[in-house]
Amino acid sequence: MSRLLTRLAAIFVAVGLFFTSQSLATPQRAAAADPGYLMLHFTGEGSTGQQMYLSHSTDGLHWNDLNDGASILRSTVGTRGVRDPALVRSPAGDKYWIIATDLCWGCGSTVDGSINNGSRSIVVWESTDLVNWSQPWLLNVAGAIPDGRNAWAPEAIWNPATNDYVLYWATNVPLDGKTKHRIFYARTSDFRTITTPQTYIDRPGTQELIDTQIVEMPAGVGNYRYVRASGDGQITLEGSNSILGTWTHLGNLSGIGLTGAQVEGPMWMKFRDRNEWTLYLDQYASRGGYMPVTTADPSAVGTYELPASGSYNLGVNKKRHGSILNLTAAEESRVLARWPSTPAKRLQSYNFQDRYVRHANYDVRIDQNVSTSPDSQFRIRPGLTGSGTVSFESVNFPGYFLRHSNYDFQLVRNDGTAQFAADATFNQVAGLADSTWSSFQSYNHPDRYIRHYAYQLKLDPITTATARGDATFRVTN
Structure with a gap:
């Protein structure tokens, strides 16, 4: 053959x-x-x-x-x-x-x-x-x-x-x-x-x-x-x-x-x-x-x-x-x-607790039954605009981040521009519906937050109790 x-x-x-054992001393770094x-x-x-x-x-x-x-x-x-x-x-x-x-x-x-x-x-x-x-x-x-x-x-x-x-x-x-x-x-x-x-x-x-x-x-x-x-x-x-x-x-x-x-x-x-x-x-x-x-x-x-x-x-x-x-x-x-050690995390919906944020064909929504899907896993990186903020990088599409455009969310490759960084950066704050959870305020539209609506992720102003629930998430494994 x-x-x-x-x-x-x-x-x-x-x-x-199988290999015959040979001697090999483990080298040490010079300094x-x-x-x-x-x-x-x-x-x-x-x-x-x-x-x-x-x-x-x-x-x-x-x-x-x-x-x-x-x-x-x-x-x-x-x-x-x-x-x-x-x-x-x-x-x-x-x-x-x-x-x-x-x-x-x-x-x-x-x-x-x-x-x-x-x-x-x-x-x-x-x-x-x-x-x-x-x-x-x-x-x-x-x-x-x-x-x-x-x-x-x-x-x-x-x-x-x-x-x-x-x-x-x-x-x-x-x-x-x-x-x-x-x-x-x-x-x-x-x-x-x-x-x-x-x-x-x-x-x-x-x-x-x-x-x-x-x-x-x-x-x-x-x-x-x-x-x-x-x-x-x-x-x-x-x-x-x-x-x-x-x-x-x-x-x-x-x-x-x-x-x-x-x-x-x-x-x-x-x-x-x-x-x-x-x-x-x-x-x-x-x-x-x-x-x-x-x-x-x-x-x-x-x-x-x-x-x-x-x-x-x-x-x-x-x-x-x-x-x-x-x-x-x-x-x-x-x-x-x-590429530091940043464990993969999921974002669990507060008012639909069997659903998690995930991407599908680059669109972003909350779905059920995603516990084994890498589409629902993200690395919470230091914000692309600077310290004190966060950005969400996909685990299975490295270099792709959650980004809003026209107040809708997609998974998009980081193009290195200032506009991308601003659209993909958020302030993590106490949950609007439950302070033990988290909400994510837009960096460049601070009057708006990440929320789901009809299971789709949106960037919206939050003015009602329902919207506060939609805009609250748990960061979990």
Whole structure:
């Protein structure tokens, strides 16, 4: 059975994977003030798991899920699912991109369709600060490849030789009528337009290759400026002194019991305080998520070590194929401030206590039977206009807030404008019908409050006892 078929079967069937214990001392950070690491990843199948998640670590081995484990971005384009993301930082640190596979297995996309007639595009987000992201767009990377049938696992690396990014990904171009994924590349400066795609990695015969990631080496470590790890039946390592030059085969990780039948999604991370690297590998066959193998020289195959029991912790969410960024202090401060621990809450109606505020098709109302629906969960954030106020961010549509427009409420993506912030900000006050509950006064229309009318959320003046009941809510779990 080919690696691809093994990989697909593993989505539905778990296979046991055991490793020989190896010694690995848990590293300590050089100083308490050192900034840490940010992992971008997806978590699994379904429309919820195939979105963008963030985790933070202070030492590169122990991870905490940000945003209380909820996604931080949700795709609204293409298949509306995203997998295999890469986080790209510009050389100047003034721009960031997320690039990801446009694929939602189990939520509209079939396995065969994704392989043989999948999206030829990748999903892209852009940011200038790592916390405020653009609307996603689709970048067609495989449409110009003759008989190219999909586009999976995109990655990008800055190439100083050409002063732009080398964007690379896997596309199925069948060989003799049978599936064969190879790695293609194109150059880009903005992730909106690309050069004509070219073949980057093609293994002999029918051997497929889907996942590959490149890491740049500092001077004095190993014999190559770049090392790449690829999933091609093995976890194969290659070295080169030029991203688009000749690559030398270095070996694979079968010597420590890791092959492409067990692990995929190689993800590099350099420890900040020393010349030591972790190559995280996704244990897809056993559904185990990521595990780290460490080395002091990525180009030396014999130096890789398996982790000792208890030497790492990936947090609550399963971590699937992604990428890791070594944060600056400013980046870390912004990220941790944007996604603090803020438990999800619900707003219960005072006079219809079996009903809760929820969104449906971006409209907002109070409904029954929502205890298991994420549509009724919100994070009560500090108000978008400033301290002392509150705003309501959707749990399952991160970045979308309750906002009034023409005195009606909708769930709307934050566009960063002052008008949006004012419309989505409220003063939390003692309940108008019961002071032990809460009411929410509009920031920019202080004579009006959030209330329901015919089960729809409105922004109205409150002048009657009925209206006071309609405008009173309990903040609850």
